[in-house]
Amino acid sequence: xxxxxxxxxxxxxxxxxxxxxxxxxxxxxxxxxxxxxxxxxxxxxxxxxxxxxxxxxxxxxxxxxxxxxxxxxxxxxxxxxxxxxxxxxxxxxxxxxxxxxxxxxxxxxxxxxxxxxxxxxxxxxxxxxxxxxxxxxxxxxxxxxxxxxxxxxxxxxxxxxxxxxxxxxxxxxxxxxxxxxxxxxxxxxxxxxxxxxxxxxxxxxxxxxxxxxxxxxxxxxx
Amino acid sequence: xxxxxxxxxxxxxxxxxxxxxxxxxxxxxxxxxxxxxxxxxxxxxxxxxxxxxxxxxxxxxxxxxxxxxxxxxxxxxxxxxxxxxxxxxxxxxxxxxxxxxxxxxxxxxxxxxxxxxxxxxxxxxxxxxxxxxxxxxxxxxxxxxxxxxxxxxxxxxxxxxxxxxxxxxxxxxxxxxxxxxxxxxxxxxxxxxxxxxxxxxxxxxxxxxxxxxxxxxxxxxx
Numbered sequence: 001x002x003x004x005x006x007x008x009x010x011x012x013x014x015x016x017x018x019x020x021x022x023x024x025x026x027x028x029x030x031x032x033x034x035x036x037x038x039x040x041x042x043x044x045x046x047x048x049x050x051x052x053x054x055x056x057x058x059x060x061x062x063x064x065x066x067x068x069x070x071x072x073x074x075x076x077x078x079x080x081x082x083x084x085x086x087x088x089x090x091x092x093x094x095x096x097x098x099x100x101x102x103x104x105x106x107x108x109x110x111x112x113x114x115x116x117x118x119x120x121x122x123x124x125x126x127x128x129x130x131x132x133x134x135x136x137x138x139x140x141x142x143x144x145x146x147x148x149x150x151x152x153x154x155x156x157x158x159x160x161x162x163x164x165x166x167x168x169x170x171x172x173x174x175x176x177x178x179x180x181x182x183x184x185x186x187x188x189x190x191x192x193x194x195x196x197x198x199x200x201x202x203x204x205x206x207x208x209x210x211x212x213x214x215x216x217x218x219x220x221x222x
Numbered sequence: 223x224x225x226x227x228x229x230x231x232x233x234x235x236x237x238x239x240x241x242x243x244x245x246x247x248x249x250x251x252x253x254x255x256x257x258x259x260x261x262x263x264x265x266x267x268x269x270x271x272x273x274x275x276x277x278x279x280x281x282x283x284x285x286x287x288x289x290x291x292x293x294x295x296x297x298x299x300x301x302x303x304x305x306x307x308x309x310x311x312x313x314x315x316x317x318x319x320x321x322x323x324x325x326x327x328x329x330x331x332x333x334x335x336x337x338x339x340x341x342x343x344x345x346x347x348x349x350x351x352x353x354x355x356x357x358x359x360x361x362x363x364x365x366x367x368x369x370x371x372x373x374x375x376x377x378x379x380x381x382x383x384x385x386x387x388x389x390x391x392x393x394x395x396x397x398x399x400x401x402x403x404x405x406x407x408x409x410x411x412x413x414x415x416x417x418x419x420x421x422x423x424x425x426x427x428x429x430x431x432x433x434x435x436x437x438x439x440x441x442x443x444x
Contacts (some may be wrong), residue, residue, distance in 0.1 A: 083421060083424060124274045208430040
């Protein structure tokens with residue numbers, strides 16, 4: 001298979017690989033493959049696949065909906081969602097969200113890098129920023145939403161009683177959700193509010209904790 | 223109560239509070255108190271306590287032992303341990319740990335900041351870097367260790383069967399533990415290896431996930 005200029009630059013100029021060197025490949029669908037370099041030039045080259053090294057590991061059907069916060073913490077949420085096993089990442093604008101746009105391409109690259117770092121073979125799709133209202137308007141109620149409701153500071157509910165199936169986790173921005181948003185979320189049948197313990201958590205911490213709890217109760221950590 | 227120069231600088235020069243302004247106070251032992259400014263100068267001033275605003279919330283008897291990684295991720299681990307509710311944070315040097323020293327004062331300040339940000343009233347003590355060997359040599363076996371063993375990639379064990387009591391969570395550096403360390407840990411009665419799901423996690427993600435699982439099974443998230 002031929003390499004594009006960026007790939008060739010990375011493999012041969014940055015990593016300084018030569019003909020015969022082994023490379024691990026993944027495309028997000030077919031697991032991990034071992035390949036060897038058969039041609040290496042500054043801006044071109046090609047690889048030959050030698051065989052599959054690991055089967056494809058897809059995450060469970062879990063989405064993460066979050067409100068972008070500061071750049072560093074937004075990057076962090078995307079990275080952690082990819083590592084902990086979310087299928088899709090949806091940034092949303094809520095009433096208390098400061099960001100009015102995001103760099104979707106940068107966040108998507110971040111998700112890819114997290115998969116590469118952790119030897120994953122799946123990269124969650126990061127969608128562009130949309131309003132929470134628009135997202136809820138078109139929501140398929142067959143996908144339930146686990147809402148990290150920061151007003152429920154107290155013992156965390158056990159998730160053991162929840163029904164398996166497609167789910168999304170929703171965490172708010174710093175400052176939480178507005179009263180109107182809270183009332184709306186409380187009124188939706190497919191939304192289950194959940195406490196994340198007796199301490200107030202930052203948005204990025206809440207995302208990590210909620211994904212972990214869901215994965216260990218309903219996901220592929222069982 | 224009198225303020226020192228740093229406190230006065232922060233309250234009156236940075237935050238620009240005037241006499242009569244309300245401030246939330248905590249000392250790590252007596253919960254949260256409301257106070258008002260009675261004197262305000264550039265480098266001095268005093269507060270008067272008005273009453274307790276929230277009771278003290280101490281975390282369960284859970285320690286976090288981790289191997290320092292890159293600066294940003296080390297800061298992150300300390301912040302998350304403070305937020306998720308660890309009583310004590312112990313950085314250790316393992317065979318694959320690159321850091322030979324840490325800025326204990328900076329990490330301690332980070333733990334304090336995390337508590338302040340999340341309206342916590344407890345600040346975990348961050349100890350200085352010590353060798354894992356030295357730590358294990360003096361270890362009280364009454365405190366069990368939950369070891370995030372990266373060789374156990376697969377379904378996460380349920381922690382529901384574990385005995386309550388004093389615990390510590392141990393997570394390794396990037397690159398994991400050495401063969402010798404693994405053999406030693408496996409041989410210790412008070413160490414329980416645990417899988418953190420089917421994906422390989424970065425050290426900081428592993429710390430967050432392990433604390434969350436412990437808190438929801440044995441800690442104060444129940």
